[in-house]
Amino acid sequence: MPTLFTTPLTPGLVAHIALEAVNLQRGNTWVFESLSLQFAEHRIGLIGDNGAGKSSLFRLICGLDQPQSGHVYLPPAASEDAAPWVGMMFQNSDEQIIFPTVEEELALSLRHLRLSRAEAQTHVRTWLATRGLADWAPRAIGSLSQGQRQHVCWLALLIGAHHTLLLDEPFASLDLPGQALLRQEMAAAPQQIIVSTHVLDHVRHFERVIWLDRGHVRADGPGAQVCAQYEADVATRAAHAINKT
Incomplete structure (x- = not known):
């Protein structure tokens, strides 16, 4: 059975996320087949x-x-x-924001603290003020531009005090x-x-970049090196496509 563990994959990797022999299928398509990765680097x-x-x-x-099979390992919670x-x-x-105001959306990231609504509101307003964004607290999400909404999502990650932040096309x-x-x-950010x-x-x-190609790791190494490899591959494919026309 597929499982998500909160224990390290191997001794000494307490602060690392890891995937071990993961298989993921959607419909008739295999997204990943026997994918194993460890995520130790800062960036x-x-x-x-x-x-x-x-x-x-x-x-x-x-x-x-x-x-469908394999394991995803997360470090254990401190408390x-x-x-x-x-x-x-x-x-x-x-697809991420669910509350009508900025302060309500950020308060959602504090639910693990089991604060009252008033306590969470005070915490959010104080935290925003320290960042020079005190006037953002009562703002309606609907009044924000797309870029500002993206910034709210980023703020929600920061106030949530997670150890690892996953940013999916954050600059788009x-x-x-x-x-x-x-x-x-x-x-x-620490x-x-x-x-x-x-x-x-x-x-x-970045110290490490992973190039995924149809669910497989095509290259994994220093950012400058892997990005150059990917760019060269894209240029080659583009040239072949032009030659076929």
Whole structure:
């Protein structure tokens, strides 16, 4: 039976997420076959074509999908009231945000603390004020731009105090100032961050990048090296496509 454990894969990897021999099938399609990965580095990028399995990998780590076989390992919680180890930002913020105001949405990330509604509201407002965003607390989500909604999703991850943040195409709906701000905040965040993106410049400097190709790991190594390999492969495929026309 597929299982999600909160114990480490091997001794000494207490703070690592790992997948062991994971098989994931959707309909008649195998998304992953015997996929094994460990995620130890502070900054990890995921790259690859559409349909390569990047979002599916995130959903497995979060427990939103369950494999047909194999295991997903998460580190054990430090206490009963600790935040979930993993937090995820979806590609589309409208699929993630469920409450009508910013402060209510951020308060959802504090549910593990078992605060009263008033306590959670105070915590959120104080936290936003420390970031210079006190006026955001009562704002209606419907009044925000798509980029601002994406920023709310990012704030929800930060206030939730997760150990690992999964960001699925986090720059897609951001303008250049928004991208610059997110990059700065990501660089300053103490959490482990795993980023799925088609914009290679956002992960080229990462210590590790994984190139997924139809559910398999095509390359895994330093960001600059793996991004260059992927770019070369894309250029080769594009040239072949042109030659066929």
